[in-house]
Amino acid sequence: xxxxxxxxxxxxxxxxxxxxxxxxxxxxxxxxxxxxxxxxxxxxxxxxxxxxxxxxxxxxxxxxxxxxxxxxxxxxxxxxxxxxxxxxxxxxxxxxxxxxxxxxxxxxxxxxxxxxxxxxxxxxxxxxxxxxxxxxxxxxxxxxxxxxxxxxxxxxxxxxxxxxxxxxxxxxxxxxxxxxxxxxxxxxxxxxxxxxxxxxxxxxxx
Numbered sequence: 001x002x003x004x005x006x007x008x009x010x011x012x013x014x015x016x017x018x019x020x021x022x023x024x025x026x027x028x029x030x031x032x033x034x035x036x037x038x039x040x041x042x043x044x045x046x047x048x049x050x051x052x053x054x055x056x057x058x059x060x061x062x063x064x065x066x067x068x069x070x071x072x073x074x075x076x077x078x079x080x081x082x083x084x085x086x087x088x089x090x091x092x093x094x095x096x097x098x099x100x101x102x103x104x105x106x107x108x109x110x111x112x113x114x115x116x117x118x119x120x121x122x123x124x125x126x127x128x129x130x131x132x133x134x135x136x137x138x139x140x141x142x143x144x145x146x147x148x149x150x151x152x153x154x155x156x157x158x159x160x161x162x163x164x165x166x167x168x169x170x171x172x173x174x175x176x177x178x179x180x181x182x183x184x185x186x187x188x189x190x191x192x193x194x195x196x197x198x199x200x201x202x203x204x205x206x
Contacts (some may be wrong), residue, residue, distance in 0.1 A: 018058065021072065023048040023050060023058065024065075024069045024072045025072070026044075026047040027044050027047060027059075027066075027069045028070070028072070028117055029047065030043050030044055030047045031066055031069060031070075032114045032115075032117045032121060033114060035121055035124060036122075036124065036125050037124070037125070041055065041062060044062070063129075063132075067131065067132070067135060070118055070121075070122065070135060070139075073117050073118070074139055078142060078143070078146070080101050081101055081102065081143070084097035084100070084101045085098040085150045086153075091150070091151075091154040091159045091160060094150065095172070095204075096196055096200050099175075099199065100196060102116075102179060102180070103179060103193060103196065106179065106180050113183045113184060113186060113188070114184055115184030118135075118136065118139050119180045119181070120180060120184050122136040122139075140177075143173045144169045144173045145169070147169035147172045147173055148166055148169035151168050152165050168206060171203060171206060172203050175203070179196075182195065
């Protein structure tokens with residue numbers, strides 16, 4: 001059979017004209033500032049420089065965009081927290097680094113402290129949305145697990161006498177939550193806060 005070699009060649013599909021990580025981060029900042037429910041698709045479109053069809057094609061509906069943005073943030077943020085918590089110094093110094101890293105994120109670079117994207121937005125939607133509630137619970141449990149592992153290491157290293165590491169991890173995580181809310185409320189000023197020093201001291205003597 002004769003093949004017509006003059007037929008036009010099939011064009012390859014267009015490459016993505018957006019950076020997924022940058023787009024999700026831009027959307028996250030809108031959600032953090034406005035909250036999930038109050039954020040409009042027009043605001044997300046403006047922040048990401050993507051039109052609505054492109055947004056839907058890339059990320060799905062608004063809730064899907066929100067959950068993906070939160071997931072991407074948590075993945076990076078938890079790595080930073082873990083690196084600080086397991087920096088290899090004393091438990092006191094590692095805990096202070098852990099909270100300092102969190103505070104740096106909660107306060108941002110612009111001086112407009114908005115707190116934690118997960119804790120300060122998901123908590124509003126959790127009572128009425130099972131998926132967001134599950135995401136929030138998983139994030140809280142991940143931080144508690146991280147802290148529990150660090151306290152267990154401190155026990156093995158002889159830096160901590162208390163063996164109730166799970167309870168202590170919950171207390172330490174709760175202080176992290178308080179740090180996020182206090183930062184959003186403008187109750188903490190500056191990257192170095194006496195709140196962190198006081199909080200770590202309370203944990204170590206608990």
